[in-house]
Amino acid sequence: MLLAKNRRLEHELTMARLAAAETEQRLDAAQGQVSELEGKLEDKEALVKQLEEDLLETRGAAKAAAGAQRAALLSLDGAGSLDAPTPRGGGGASFSGVGSGADEESVVRVLVGQRERLRARVKELEEQLSAARGAAEAARRQLEAARADNVALVERLRYVGGYRQQAAARKDAAGGRPAGADVEAGGGAAGDVVGRYAQLYEDRINPFQEFQGQQHEQKRRQMGVADKAMYGVGQLVYRSAAARLVAFCYLVVMHTLVFASLTHVTHRTSSQLMDHQHAALADHGHAARHDLTSLMTHDGTGATAGAAVAAAGEAAAKAAGRLLRRLLL
Known part of the structure; x- marks a missing residue:
């Protein structure tokens, strides 16, 4: 019965180890995806800024070219012969102005459309980044839960292993076969898991901290009624910000x-x-x-x-x- 229970615990420990490894891989992948999305977002923002600067430069260049063309046409109209009618020159100037204005508007529409597409893409990347951060946080919580489960399984293995060793020692003292090494002794992958989480388990069962807690509880039980009341009030005021505010207001009003x-x-x-x-x-x-x-x-x-x-x-x-x-x- 103990061997079956030990095998079941080892199986649960192995499954927990695999789940922890998978969770770590998912966490690493999520962090890598977050970094990649952040890099893409920075690139898109830089591209949008560059496009806005190019748009401003294009508008300035178009205005300068239109002004130069108008000045050239006016100078040609002023220096022309008498048989050249003035309305033709004026019509050509207006036509060129209309053409330059249409080109500028088309460029502006193209750049504005590209900017809107880039904004939509940036928004999509921000949503993906938020989702990746949420997935990374969920994976981190799952990793912490798997680590706690592994520590609990190590504790169970210690308990079952100690009971089995005592039973084997009694059987050996009674003349039975000596306790040999088997799979349940903690070898292989299960032994690696035990060695990995044994330190965490040892930290949780630190005897010095447990002794300090026992001494603290004993001293608290030995206090009088007034001391216990003052200790309780002090703990309440120390732990709660609202209680500290109420105590401060009470002291000020009373004084x-x-x-x-x-x-x-x-x-x-x-x-x-x-x-x-x-x-x-x-x-x-x-x-x-x-x-x-x-x-x-x-x-x-x-x-x-x-x-x-x-x-x-x-x-x-x-x-x-x-x-x-x-x-x-």
């Missing part, structure tokens, strides 16, 4: 709100403190003036001295208020 709230509370508290201090100073000044007036009335002192003392008290209150305002501001 702006906190600063605005602190500024408002500070200004309101300062205003209330100033009002309270002014009220206290005013009450204290009124009480002092009332006590002083009562004392002066009781003692029989003159009104002039009382007014002076009251003015001094108000001045002291105002000075104290200004000093307190400066300290608060």
Whole structure:
């Protein structure tokens, strides 16, 4: 049963190798076709540019020739004899002008038609180039899939080969026949395939990377609830651009709100403190003036001295208020 399974796996591996080789050939052919089409496209573009330049030169030459011919005819008409009628000369000039104009229009039509054909050909080549690029991309994807399938088949062959070697060792220890080399031992074309994809398989089962992953998972399981939450949020913000944008906007809005709230509370508290201090100073000044007036009335002192003392008290209150305002501001 194991031999049949091993043969089937080797057959699948051989077929996958053939498919991979065919895919590589198709990829090379597609890349060559793409390069060829790009070269043809560049040649056609250069030819179109050259034709446009030739068209401009042809138009300029035709105009110059028509002008020279008209000038020559006019000079001949001016130097002719009296018996030569003027209308004949004018008719010849107009005829030559019409002939040159017709030749120029025919050349322009030919060149324009050729340019349109070249444009259609360039468009067709661009479509072929796009199709070839798509085929090359599809062949590249098929090649990657075939490589992955080959690595998986190598893994299966390793598993079956290890099991067969253990069974052969047990049979040899029990007194059976020794395990000899056969087709299933990995010789021939199958052995070449195994050797080709063995390195890829070894890279996939790197023990150091696996150990690092296990250590990372173990450390993550040992973290507390808060650490796990912060780690999850950090991973989400690190992996997603939208999450980073949301976190940035949230931080900006929260900081702006906190600063605005602190500024408002500070200004309101300062205003209330100033009002309270002014009220206290005013009450204290009124009480002092009332006590002083009562004392002066009781003692029989003159009104002039009382007014002076009251003015001094108000001045002291105002000075104290200004000093307190400066300290608060």
